[in-house]
Amino acid sequence: MDYLDGLNESQRQAVEHIDGPMMVIAGAGSGKTRVLTYRIAHLLRQGVDSFSILSLTFTNKAAKEMKERINSIVGGNESMNITMGTFHSVFARILRYNSDKLGYPSNFTIYDTQDSRSLIKTIVKEFGLDEKIYKPNAVQGRISSAKNNLISPASYEANAEIVGEDRMAKKPEIFRIYKEYAKRCFQAGAMDFDDLLYQTNVLLRDHPDVLHLYQQKFKYILVDEYQDTNYSQYLIVKKLAAVYENICVVGDDAQSIYSFRGANIENILNFKKDYPDFKMFKLEQNYRSTSNIVNAANSIIKRNKDQIQKDVWTSNTEGGKINIIRCLTDNEEGRVITNRIFDIKQNEGADYKDFAILYRTNAQSRSFEESLRKLNLPYKIYGGLSFYQRKEIKDLIAYFRLAANPKDEEALKRVINYPKRGIGKTSMDSVILTARQYDVSLWDVISDFNRYPVSISSGAKNKITQFVTKIQSYGAQMDSAPAYDLANNIAQSSGILKDLYDDKSPEGVTRYENIQELLAGIKEFSVQQEEKDEQGTLSDFLIDVALLTDADQEKEEDKNTITLMTIHASKGLEFPHVFIVGLEENLFPSQLSLTSRTELEEERRLFYVALTRAEKTCTLSYVVSRYRWGQLVTAEPSRFIDEVDKSFVNHENETRGRSGGRSLSGYQRPADDRTRGFGALGGGTKRKLKPMNQVSSTPSKSGGGTTDELKVGYNVEHDRFGKGKVTALVGKGSDQKATVFFPRVGQKTLILKFAKLTVVE
DNA sequence: AACAACGGGCTTTTT
DNA sequence: GCCCGTTGTT
Numbered sequence: 165m166d167y168l169d170g171l172n173e174s175q176r177q178a179v180e181h182i183d184g185p186m187m188v189i190a191g192a193g194s195g196k197t198r199v200l201t202y203r204i205a206h207l208l209r210q211g212v213d214s215f216s217i218l219s220l221t222f223t224n225k226a227a228k229e230m231k232e233r234i235n236s237i238v239g240g241n242e243s244m245n246i247t248m249g250t251f252h253s254v255f256a257r258i259l260r261y262n263s264d265k266l267g268y269p270s271n272f273t274i275y276d277t278q279d280s281r282s283l284i285k286t287i288v289k290e291f292g293l294d295e296k297i298y299k300p301n302a303v304q305g306r307i308s309s310a311k312n313n314l315i316s317p318a319s320y321e322a323n324a325e326i327v328g329e330d331r332m333a334k335k336p337e338i339f340r341i342y343k344e345y346a347k348r349c350f351q352a353g354a355m356d357f358d359d360l361l362y363q364t365n366v367l368l369r370d371h372p373d374v375l376h377l378y379q380q381k382f383k384y385i386l387v388d389e390y391q392d393t394n395y396s397q398y399l400i401v402k403k404l405a406a407v408y409e410n411i412c413v414v415g416d417d418a419q420s421i422y423s424f425r426g427a428n429i430e431n432i433l434n435f436k437k438d439y440p441d442f443k444m445f446k447l448e449q450n451y452r453s454t455s456n457i458v459n460a461a462n463s464i465i466k467r468n469k470d471q472i473q474k475d476v477w478t479s480n481t482e483g484g485k486i487n488i489i490r491c492l493t494d495n496e497e498g499r500v501i502t503n504r505i506f507d508i509k510q511n512e513g514a515d516y517k518d519f520a521i522l523y524r525t526n527a528q529s530r531s532f533e534e535s536l537r538k539l540n541l542p543y544k545i546y547g548g549l550s551f552y553q554r555k556e557i558k559d560l561i562a563y564f565r566l567a568a569n570p571k572d573e574e575a576l577k578r579v580i581n582y583p584k585r586g587i588g589k590t591s592m593d594s595v596i597l598t599a600r601q602y603d604v605s606l607w608d609v610i611s612d613f614n615r616y617p618v619s620i621s622s623g624a625k626n627k628i629t630q631f632v633t634k635i636q637s638y639g640a641q642m643d644s645a646p647a648y649d650l651a652n653n654i655a656q657s658s659g660i661l662k663d664l665y666d667d668k669s670p671e672g673v674t675r676y677e678n679i680q681e682l683l684a685g686i687k688e689f690s691v692q693q694e695e696k697d698e699q700g701t702l703s704d705f706l707i708d709v710a711l712l713t714d715a716d717q718e719k720e721e722d723k724n725t726i727t728l729m730t731i732h733a734s735k736g737l738e739f740p741h742v743f744i745v746g747l748e749e750n751l752f753p754s755q756l757s758l759t760s761r762t763e764l765e766e767e768r769r770l771f772y773v774a775l776t777r778a779e780k781t782c783t784l785s786y787v788v789s790r791y792r793w794g795q796l797v798t799a800e801p802s803r804f805i806d807e808v809d810k811s812f813v814n815h816e817n818e819t820r821g822r823s824g825g826r827s828l829s830g831y832q833r834p835a836d837d838r839t840r841g842f843g844a845l846g847g848g849t850k851r852k853l854k855p856m857n858q859v860s861s862t863p864s865k866s867g868g869g870t871t872d873e874l875k876v877g878y879n880v881e882h883d884r885f886g887k888g889k890v891t892a893l894v895g896k897g898s899d900q901k902a903t904v905f906f907p908r909v910g911q912k913t914l915i916l917k918f919a920k921l922t923v924v925e
Numbered sequence: 926a927a928c929a930a931c932g933g934g935c936t937t938t939t940t
Numbered sequence: 941g942c943c944c945g946t947t948g949t950t
Contacts, residue, residue, distance in 0.1 A: 296934095301935095357939090361940095422939075424937075525937055526938090751936095754938080755937085770938080926950105931946085933944090935941100
């Protein structure tokens, strides 16, 4: 059967267009990925060399899936030779290959967000600036947006408008921080995420031979999610496509939700200017959702002023209306939605994987997590702390990074005294001081004390030198030893493995297992690389790791679970049953997006994206009061609820199930009245009910308890360590100490004056 | 130098 | 309510 037969008319036209610039505007659920994959398959069928195709996707996972689908269409494994991946991962490799031309080591480090933030913080401190004014987050955002618009530190400083903005914001020194930040990154042989694109631009600008090479290599270029590219990405694509102009961009302006990280809808307009003879294809038939959902989504998005005219329609069945549920608190929201999922699953025989709970902010996942766990339903939370952001993983990876590139200061600071080897703050402060005096990296100083005198004890110097020797020996094996062997060797000889093995608390055991999992992952990586006839050293692995996202590494056991994620993370996915939760003013739309029309329109597009994830049913929920910053605050229903055309929604006025708090269940809800003033309900409902006695030797305000309340054998609870049993008591009065055994963390000796212990039954 | 307690800041969203 | 960095104690 011909693969073109499965396409509708406009899809087929887009797939069959081979040469010359083209743009595909694809409405939600209109088979965009299908067009992209089929088009690549078609190119291969028409004899285009697989090595000459560059395909830029939004996630690495999307790239992987697309390759598999292409193979299944054309047979064989031709897709292996296509350069396919995210902007960041594709150009990280190209940069690595050409790093010498930019003065970077080929093993350059990729700083993640935490690394850059930490460096910015250090600089702010060293400059003697106020951290409350120069908040690392804000400064980082400023630097990031400069880089995404290809503004160098020098042109930043010279740009009166930008510097003026900073001065207005009372942060006139940002240009200095940017300058120092760029210098220190370079000195450390490190690039941050934005550098991967920025430096690619520098490379293509300053090295015509390199530009020429890649222009010739990539004769066919495809860009997915074009509406979410920034200026820096736009320019890379434009330069690479300048000779052959075989460029195909695919996107949907209605789904542009990343302007906060520099994405620019103007790129779509620029495209029309850059390639006046481009061909435009519109995909308007939605195959995903019921007509109620499609029409509801249309009724939302038409309120936006900025958009390309299109008419998304579907021939699918009407389906049920969009349910709107009102709950009293966020905890009730968790229970009600969870019960609803359980019901649908029972009644319709749906799978767990058919459900998604989508929210605006990661912090909202908590209440759902709790109720899902209570009902014992399997779920997976995407986002939040990913595997590679866990402390123990970052620690071990920091060793790998140091071995590859000892100038990597963020990695060095992380592990020079972990596991503990007696290199304390005092010693490191002296080292840092010397490094700044000579304007060299920390590594330069600690690897050559003769040249850079540091005023610390010879004992400390000795310990540091031992550490340096260890790292050097790792470094020597970096490009020769098999990745897994070296990684395993480092995990053991660094002492990390032992340190975690000795920690018998459940958390410690998990950490130990995580390390084992990382090592297993490295093994798998090596095997995969061998299949591709590539060596697969540890430094190759590092590039992969830095750019992986949570969605990229899915495990088998995660397959049939309920999905919890932010709406941003849900982009490109689809689920039979979708729950969009927390539809309240100041949460969704976010408080911080209410200052301008463009920001509000982006929130509205976000809502549009959320709605269009749903295939069969879509349910919205909001609460009357919600815990935020640890306090119960009243909330108002989101304006977005009213913006959905009335004919597609069904307001469920009942709050389902019995609510947990006593004071709440006694409450009679007025007919259809969005009464405020529930803030008064605060406290009471959330406190633990168990009677507890405060144990304290210092006479407290209430004049309560004395130490003799505590006896050996008592069960107590500690804020951090949880429940435990007192095994010994030493001393009297304010000096009294208690030895307590905590099943979760082991034995601890606590000074009662400080430790907050409560006696439990 | 290491550990434990405390206080401040924070919530958009991510490669 | 949680995380992180700082402060204070041994």
